Amino acid sequence: MPTPSRLKLGIITIVFLIAGSVGIFMGLIVFIKPNFILTALGMVNISLGIFLGFRVLRKNPQASTRRSR
Secondary structure, three states, rough: OOOOOHHHHHHHHHHHHHHHHHHHHHHHHHHHOOOHHHHHHHHHHHHHHHHHHHHHHHOHHHHOOOOOO
16 A cells, blocks of 8 residues: 655645544534534544654655665
8 A cells, every 4th residue: 555645735724633633623512412322533633644644754755766676
């Protein structure tokens, strides 16, 4: 399986971070009673966004374009 490009990882990272922020906001503020499940899933999305962001920052674009002989 080929590794995804930096652009795809960046877009997925932003989607995870936005979805996590909306989930935490909805779970803690919008509902009358705090919704633990929605808040916990928001934290999972934030964690995945941070992990993928770290992968984007650590990805070396020159190493993936070189061919090994």
